[in-house]
Amino acid sequence: MGADQRRAARQERSTPLVAELEAWMRDHRASLSRHAPVAQAMDYMLRRWEGFTRFLDDGRVCLTNNAAERALRGIALGRKAWLFAGSDRGAERAAVMYSLIGTARLNDIDPQAWLADVLARIADTPQNRLSELLPWNWRAACHPGSLAA
Template sequence: MLTLLRNRCSPWPGIGARLAPEHAPMGRSTLTDLFHLSASVLLPLSRHLLQCIASAEVVLADETPLHVLDVKKTRLGYLWTFLAQNEKGEWLIGYRFSMGRASTTPKAVLGGTTGALVVDAYTGYNSVTLPEGRVRVGCWAHVRRRFFDALATAPEARQALDLILALYRVEAQAREADVVRTAAHRELRQQHSAPVLAQLRVWLDAQAPQHPPKGPLGGAISYALKQWDALSRFVSDERLPLDNNRSEGALRKAALGRKNFLFVGHEAAGENLAGLYALVATCEANHVNPEEYLADVLLRVQTHPQARIGELLPHEWKRLRAADSS
């Protein structure tokens, strides 16, 4: 029975097929029941994971649509991801499902917290950044994407792309020197990235009057100028990433899921999916085998002291297992 639970509680598609070699046929409804039961049992963990992320100084966030079954059609829901890195450098990845893209979800997860929030230009995050709250940090990958799209009709966009590339080269230099998120990283940015930003700003200001704001290049320039303060904050804070790519990466698994299961059956199913996604994604980010983790934690969580529930999160579970075996 433990083997069956282990194989069914993972949110990734193709679970039923993996049971065939074990000669354990299982109906779809039973698989679904086990999926929801596992999510329910693990709910204290997925909730605590989001709380840990919300308490971090730097949080990354993004969202993606997810279809929800309705009468004769589907409705559009959203899967949100929130990420943070703890003091040990371990990544915590949380998800939240909602039936809309309004600011309700960011506010529910991050409301009342302070620090930095790394996001794109979507205004739905304003509820936790304005007027008081987290400092908004922009994403250079989103900026670069717009200039790249404009390149086909406006070759002059190449200059902006070259300058953005220079910013990323400074980050590569920091990684090679193994000084990421240190004072030396900040010094590198102030010495090399700041002049690049100044050069790019001069170019943007000069090009803006020459291109209609609704055109490809004009739109890219406007997008960058409107976010300039948010895009420049990384220079003075070594903890801030240059982009929000890690959040987008965390949502790629959801995109793969969409291609397999197409939609979730109802809102509660989306919430359960988000909870299980969070635990499995955090396992993978910290080199923890998700099957071994879930098989063990599904049993532990039911008797584990609530005050120490954080010990069962994937990154802490590694240490708990090591202590048990010693």
């Protein structure tokens, strides 16, 4: 299902429910003390209502954060291993590499192929063209077999 189809389905099914939820929250919020934890949660949600409802107009927006949580799972599982980076500088290097590899994955690029190519080309790349080796720019210069499956 494409983004346009998802948007149309959300408009049809979710828009009435979201409008009903907003009306209910605003109605019930008025009867709560401002110090009540539920009131604070409602205020938080209502202040961010535009961001919450963005999924109705953009079919590319995921309804859950499952993909982000799955992406962070490896970091959470390796948390104890990261304590042994050797030094603050080593930990910073590891964080940079982890970010670049994650960015390659987000751009549908095989991190191993990208990193091997970048390491082979970086010494001969002028400093003003280093941005061409970043994952989101690298795709145009890569070979067809280098994209992630």
